[in-house]
Amino acid sequence: MGRRTAEPPISWLMRIKLERPRLISLAAGFTDSPTLPVAGSRRLLNELLGDATLGQAALQYGSTAGDDTLRKLTARRIRQLDGSPRGQAGSYEARRTVISHGSQQFLYMATEALCDPGDIVLVEDPTYFVYLGIMQSRGVAGRGVRMTRDGIDLGHLEQVLESLKRDGSLPRLKILYLVSYHQNPTSRSTSLRVKAGALELLRRYEHAAGHPIYLMEDAAYRELGFAGKPAPSALAVKGAVDRVIYLGTYSKPFATGVRVGFGILPEELLTPVLRIKGNHDFGTSNLPQQLVSRSLASGLYEKNLARVQRRYRAKAKAMTDAMGEHLPESAQWEQPEGGLNVWAAMPRKVNTGMKSNFFKKVLDRNVLYVPGGLCYVDDPTRAKPGHEMRLSFGAATEDEIREGIRRLGQAI
Amino acid sequence: MGRRTAEPPISWLMRIKLERPRLISLAAGFTDSPTLPVAGSRRLLNELLGDATLGQAALQYGSTAGDDTLRKLTARRIRQLDGSPRGQAGSYEARRTVISHGSQQFLYMATEALCDPGDIVLVEDPTYFVYLGIMQSRGVAGRGVRMTRDGIDLGHLEQVLESLKRDGSLPRLKILYLVSYHQNPTSRSTSLRVKAGALELLRRYEHAAGHPIYLMEDAAYRELGFAGKPAPSALAVKGAVDRVIYLGTYSKPFATGVRVGFGILPEELLTPVLRIKGNHDFGTSNLPQQLVSRSLASGLYEKNLARVQRRYRAKAKAMTDAMGEHLPESAQWEQPEGGLNVWAAMPRKVNTGMKSNFFKKVLDRNVLYVPGGLCYVDDPTRAKPGHEMRLSFGAATEDEIREGIRRLGQAI
Numbered sequence: 001m002g003r004r005t006a007e008p009p010i011s012w013l014m015r016i017k018l019e020r021p022r023l024i025s026l027a028a029g030f031t032d033s034p035t036l037p038v039a040g041s042r043r044l045l046n047e048l049l050g051d052a053t054l055g056q057a058a059l060q061y062g063s064t065a066g067d068d069t070l071r072k073l074t075a076r077r078i079r080q081l082d083g084s085p086r087g088q089a090g091s092y093e094a095r096r097t098v099i100s101h102g103s104q105q106f107l108y109m110a111t112e113a114l115c116d117p118g119d120i121v122l123v124e125d126p127t128y129f130v131y132l133g134i135m136q137s138r139g140v141a142g143r144g145v146r147m148t149r150d151g152i153d154l155g156h157l158e159q160v161l162e163s164l165k166r167d168g169s170l171p172r173l174k175i176l177y178l179v180s181y182h183q184n185p186t187s188r189s190t191s192l193r194v195k196a197g198a199l200e201l202l203r204r205y206e207h208a209a210g211h212p213i214y215l216m217e218d219a220a221y222r223e224l225g226f227a228g229k230p231a232p233s234a235l236a237v238k239g240a241v242d243r244v245i246y247l248g249t250y251s252k253p254f255a256t257g258v259r260v261g262f263g264i265l266p267e268e269l270l271t272p273v274l275r276i277k278g279n280h281d282f283g284t285s286n287l288p289q290q291l292v293s294r295s296l297a298s299g300l301y302e303k304n305l306a307r308v309q310r311r312y313r314a315k316a317k318a319m320t321d322a323m324g325e326h327l328p329e330s331a332q333w334e335q336p337e338g339g340l341n342v343w344a345a346m347p348r349k350v351n352t353g354m355k356s357n358f359f360k361k362v363l364d365r366n367v368l369y370v371p372g373g374l375c376y377v378d379d380p381t382r383a384k385p386g387h388e389m390r391l392s393f394g395a396a397t398e399d400e401i402r403e404g405i406r407r408l409g410q411a412i
Numbered sequence: 413m414g415r416r417t418a419e420p421p422i423s424w425l426m427r428i429k430l431e432r433p434r435l436i437s438l439a440a441g442f443t444d445s446p447t448l449p450v451a452g453s454r455r456l457l458n459e460l461l462g463d464a465t466l467g468q469a470a471l472q473y474g475s476t477a478g479d480d481t482l483r484k485l486t487a488r489r490i491r492q493l494d495g496s497p498r499g500q501a502g503s504y505e506a507r508r509t510v511i512s513h514g515s516q517q518f519l520y521m522a523t524e525a526l527c528d529p530g531d532i533v534l535v536e537d538p539t540y541f542v543y544l545g546i547m548q549s550r551g552v553a554g555r556g557v558r559m560t561r562d563g564i565d566l567g568h569l570e571q572v573l574e575s576l577k578r579d580g581s582l583p584r585l586k587i588l589y590l591v592s593y594h595q596n597p598t599s600r601s602t603s604l605r606v607k608a609g610a611l612e613l614l615r616r617y618e619h620a621a622g623h624p625i626y627l628m629e630d631a632a633y634r635e636l637g638f639a640g641k642p643a644p645s646a647l648a649v650k651g652a653v654d655r656v657i658y659l660g661t662y663s664k665p666f667a668t669g670v671r672v673g674f675g676i677l678p679e680e681l682l683t684p685v686l687r688i689k690g691n692h693d694f695g696t697s698n699l700p701q702q703l704v705s706r707s708l709a710s711g712l713y714e715k716n717l718a719r720v721q722r723r724y725r726a727k728a729k730a731m732t733d734a735m736g737e738h739l740p741e742s743a744q745w746e747q748p749e750g751g752l753n754v755w756a757a758m759p760r761k762v763n764t765g766m767k768s769n770f771f772k773k774v775l776d777r778n779v780l781y782v783p784g785g786l787c788y789v790d791d792p793t794r795a796k797p798g799h800e801m802r803l804s805f806g807a808a809t810e811d812e813i814r815e816g817i818r819r820l821g822q823a824i
Contacts, residue, residue, distance in 0.1 A: 014694070018475055030473055038467035045457045055450035059669035061442055063430050101513050105693045130694070137691045257471035257698035279549045280692070281517045282426070282542070285700050286669035 009129060009354075009374050016368060017395075024404040027368040029340065030395035031256050032315070035308045040300040041255065041291060048290055062286040064278050066099025066262070070293040074099075074262050077296070078246065081222065082232040091235040091244075096265050098273060101284045103220050103249035103261030108134050109280070110216060110245050110263065113272040114174045115140045122160060122176045124152055126343075126375035126388075128184045128218065131177060135377070142377035145176075151190030152178065154197045161205045163381075170209045175245075176202060178215065181222040181230055182339030185375045185390035189337070192231040199240050214266070216245040223253040223305055225338030226313035235264065242266045250292045252340075253305050258288035312340065315393040315401060322402045323391075326409030340394035343372075346387045350412060353386055358411060365407040421541060421766075421786050428780060429807075436816040439780040441752065442807035443668050444727070447720045452712040453667065453703060460702055470702040476686055476695045478511025478674070482705040486511075486674050489708070490658065493634065494644040503647040503656075508677050510685060513696045515632050515661035515673030520546050521692070522628060522657050522675065525684040526586045527552045534572060534588045536564055538755075538787035538800075540596045540630065543589060547789070554789035557588075563602030564590065566609045573617045575793075582621045587657075588614060590627065593634035593642055594751030597787045597802035601749070604643040611652050626678070628657040635665040635717055637750030638725035647676065654678045662704045664752075665717050670700035724752065727805040727813060734814045735803075738821030752806035755784075758799045762824060765798055770823060777819040 017025040049055040065071065072094040079085075079092035100106035115121065117139030123131070125144030135142055143164070146156040157176075164170045176198060180190040195215070202213040217234045234244045247263040254260075265273055277283070295301040316336050323333060323344065333344040350358055352371045359371060372388025391408075393401055429437040461467040477483065484506040491497075491504035512518035527533065529551030535543070537556030547554055555572050558565040569588075576582045588610060592602040607627070614625040629646045646656045659675040666672075677685055689695070707713040728748050735745060735756065745756040762770055764783045771783060784800025803820075805813055 014473070014475055033468040033472055036468050036471040038461050038464060038471060041471060042458060042461035042467070045461070046454060049450050049454035049457070052450060055454070056445040056448050057669075059448040059450060059453060059667040060445055061426070061663075061668040063426055101693045101697065108692050130691075134691050137688070251473075255471040255699075256473040257469075257702075259693065259695075259697035276549070279542075279546050280520050281513045281671065283671075285513065285671035285697055287667075287703075288697050288699055290669075291699075 009133070009370075013368065013370065020366070023366050023368055024396055024400045024407075025368045026391045026393070026396060026401070026404050027370045029392065031252055031340070032308065032311055032394060035304070035311050036255050036257070037295070037300060037304045040295065040304060044291055044294045044298065044300065048294060058287050058290040060286060062283050062289065064274055064283045066097075066284055067286065067289040067293055068094070070099055070289050070296075071097040073293060073296045075264065078233065078235065078248070078264065082236045085232065085236045088236060088238070091241040092264065096267065096270050098263050098265060098270070098277065099284050099289060100261045100263060100277070101281065102251055102259040103218070103247050103263070104130065105280070106247045106261050106263040107131055107218065109273050109276045110247070110265075110269070111135070111138060111140065111175070112276055113269055114214065118172060119174050120164070120169060120172045121174060122157070123377050124178060124183065125377070125379070126185055126372065127177065127377065128179050129370065129374040132374075132377055142379060144377050144379045144382065147186065147188060149188060151180065151188065151194035152198065154194060154201065157198060157201055161201060165205065165208050170205060171211075173209055173213055175214050175216050177218065179218045179220070180233070181219050182224060182336065184221060184339065185341050185370065185372070186343040187334065187336035187339045187341055189228075189230055192236070195231070195234040196237045199234060199237055199243060202243065212243060212268070214243055214245050215240075217247070219246060219248045220252060221339040222248060224309065224312060224340065226309045226316070227337040230338070242268065245269065253308060254292060254295060254301055258292055260284065260288050260292045312338070312393065315396075315398055316342070318398040318401045319391060319393045319405060322405035326406050328412060331412075340392050342391045342393065344389050344391055345385075346389065346412065348387050351386050352389045361411045362408060365411060367404045367407045369408070421545070421782075425780065425782065432778070435778050435780055436808055436812045436819075437780045438803045438805070438808060438813070438816050439782045441804065443664055443752070444720070444723055444806060447716070447723050448667050448669070449707070449712060449716045452707065452716060456703055456706045456710065456712065460706060470699050472698060474695050474698040474701065476690050478509075478696055479698065479701045479705055480506070482511055482701050482708075483509040485705060485708045487676065490645065490647065490660070490676065494648045497644065497648045500648060500650070503653040504676065508679065508682050510675050510677060510682070510689065511696050511701060512673045512675060512689070513693065514663055514671040515630070515659050515675070516542065517692070518659045518673050518675040519543060519630065521685050521688045522659070522677075522681070523547070523550060523552065523587070524688055525681055526626065530584060531586050532576070532581060532584045533586060534569070535789050536590060536595065537789070537791075538597055538784065539589065539789065540591050541782065541786040544786075544789055554791060556789050556791045556794065559598065559600060561600060563592065563600065563606035564610065566606060566613065569610060569613055573613060577617065577620050582617060583623075585617075585621055585625055587626050587628050589630065591630045591632070592645070593631050594636055594748065596633060596751065597753050597782065597784070598755040599746065599748035599751045599753055601640075601642055604648070607643070607646040608649045611646060611649055611655060614655065624655060624680070626655055626657050627652075629659070631658060631660045632664060633751040634660060636721065636724060636752065638721045638728070639749040642750070654680065657681065665720060666704060666707060666713055670704060672696065672700050672704045724750075724805065727810055728754070730810040731803060731805045731813045731817060734817035738818050740821075740824060743824075752804050754803045754805065756801050756803055757797075758801065758824065760799050763798050764801045773823045774820060777823060779816045779819045781820070
């Protein structure tokens with residue numbers, strides 16, 4: 001029952017920030033307020049509500065799957081981002097595109113559709129910690145797959161699949177979950193080679209599993225890139241359309257206050273997910289959907305996105321520059337090419353956990369980070385590293401970022 | 413797993429309406445479009461987004477429990493609607509008020525928090541059919557409690573509790589679910605006497621159950637009254653604060669396109685429900701919450717509500733007048749004092765079920781209603797009546813209502 005649900009750390013981290021307004025939060029996921037499209041949204045909502053017919057439609061219920069125009073624009077947009085692969089139009093169908101209340105809801109529903117308690121999901125090691133809360137609440141177990149610079153380590157994925165097969169638990173495996181663009185927390189992106197290789201490996205073990213094993217590709221940070229050229233999604237892999245669950249969001253690239261996410265589903269999962277959505281809320285709020293739809297159609301979305309990307313590039317640089325200045329040489333991190341986070345390994349002796357003295361010492365200096373340990377699934381086959389942290393440059397200003405990192409350096 | 417979820421009839425009914433624009437839908441829950449507050453919402457959103465600070469806050473994430481101002485306004489409003497009972501201020505705490513993505517999401521979360529598969533919920537006979545879908549999807553069984561003119565039959569409630577006790581299944585009973593204002597589907601309201609009596613009965617069986625049995629009061633239609641004086645909520649019953657889950661919505665009385673609902677929870681359930689919300693979506697979209705909050709604070713809400721109530725009174729009258737004219741004498745119904753529906757019993761020989769010839773004949777005439785049988789829980793202890801229907805005057809115009817009822821009369 002619901003009471004087995006543990007407190008999701010994201011709720012706690014967001015609450016601390018709201019309760020301590022002077023806190024410099026380098027932790028949970030608020031985004032950059034000054035780039036929120038206030039004036040543009042005002043203009044679009046004025047247009048929308050200036051017309052009685054359009055306005056009434058926007059203030060009325062929509063359908064469970066979401067606004068049809070937005071579904072079409074979304075499917076087309078993902079196809080374009082993927083470079084419109086030839087002969088693959090069928091991978092990007094509006095009909096199989098479902099609008100959700102943030103991509104979080106979509107993650108929840110897809111997991112509910114596929115997993116019973118006791119089932120297994122493979123996740124990246126480390127992974128998006130909020131998803132671990134969803135798994136926990138649904139009684140789903142996890143195994144971690146090691147990461148390389150361009151996504152999961154295919155050799156290790158094969159080892160994990162093999163060991164599940166050996167111990168008879170392959171029939172419980174339902175999903176491989178990948179945050180494939182500027183991953184939360186590491187900011188690494190998955191190459192198309194790794195996506196194709198993972199799909200091929202999953203197929204190879206389906207016979208022993210007795211059912212499809214889906215690749216759930218979470219592309220929430222896809223549009224928040226500011227360097228490099230991201231790979232196409234797994235939908236672009238030939239023949240992948242019936243095995244890839246692709247999900248994304250308009251919240252982070254446009255406005256987190258609208259909470260409009262989406263997913264593109266394999267045919268087989270469309271009906272189960274729509275049924276679940278019918279029970280959860282029978283459809284996402286229409287007004288925010290209409291706002292997003294108009295922002296896409298009018299070009300406001302693209303214009304604002306370019307601003308957002310420039311801004312995050314500057315903030316990422318402010319953070320890593322400050323890290324170079326204030327953290328000891330033995331601390332390690334990678335320069336992000338997108339997303340909202342820098343993933344940092346402290347000297348081994350520093351325990352960064354939520355109950356550590358170090359965490360408390362940093363919080364006493366009014367700075368908050370996400371302990372790296374939260375981003376690792378409970379996996380009996382390996383120990384969790386205890387000296388990492390996720391540092392977000394999403395919400396804080398450049399000055400706050402510099403000051404926050406300075407205080408972090410002091411604490412070490 | 414999610415695949416056990418059956419198609420919720422509401423999704424199907426909403427889809428038919430969207431797919432057949434010429435259909436006169438006297439079925440699923442769209443509301444009256446001309447009374448939607450288009451101009452007023454435009455003005456409020458202009459104010460909100462005309463201010464950079466307020467605008468940024470509205471387009472940014474909020475907290476999992478919802479906007480604090482809206483939580484306060486909501487708790488205060490429910491207290492006022494209840495006549496601000498003396499010494500009961502503790503029943504209406506903003507701290508225990510949670511904003512949800514429509515009241516549907518709140519229903520889902522409260523049920524998830526309390527029920528395991530195999531648990532039992534008592535519902536009115538008939539009840540809100542969408543809730544039956546939630547129960548089904550979570551593997552929860554139901555028992556029906558007969559209704560009188562002023563709510564459930566307390567004598568029958570006692571019988572049902574007694575029989576659960578006798579057969580040893582009382583420990584599985586978690587909730588009594590009442591739609592207490594202008595009930596969907598019957599439009600009847602529950603008196604304070606019945607609410608107090610039900611709470612007392614539930615308490616009496618808690619010892620044998622081994623845990624609290626909650627009264628979940630769904631007040632979704634509370635503000636849609638247009639005649640009579642509705643009773644206070646169960647929160648006004650002395651000492652009820654730790655056993656009443658009260659839920660309501662701003663979607664129907666204000667704008668269905670915002671999907672802003674809420675619930676007031678007993679202390680014990682607050683944390684479990686917030687954890688569930690943290691996993692489902694970690695917070696309701698902020699922009700619609702801010703719109704509702706401003707509509708309450710500015711008086712737009714009340715002004716619009718008065719219009720909505722007048723309009724539904726006229727439409728209810730148009731419907732029952734047409735029923736008097738076109739339906740046979742053996743058909744029976746009650747004059748609603750609020751809500752969106754007329755509950756009608758056809759002559760016994762008419763089978764109104766979704767697979768009946770009659771349903772098909774009516775749909776062929778481009779009219780849709782909700783078969784009454786959908787509103788009864790599967791309860792092994794009694795047969796479902798097969799000759800009733802729920803006729804909604806929510807979305808259709810007065811002309812459509814008259815024409816729809818005329819065609820319905822022809823089909824009989």
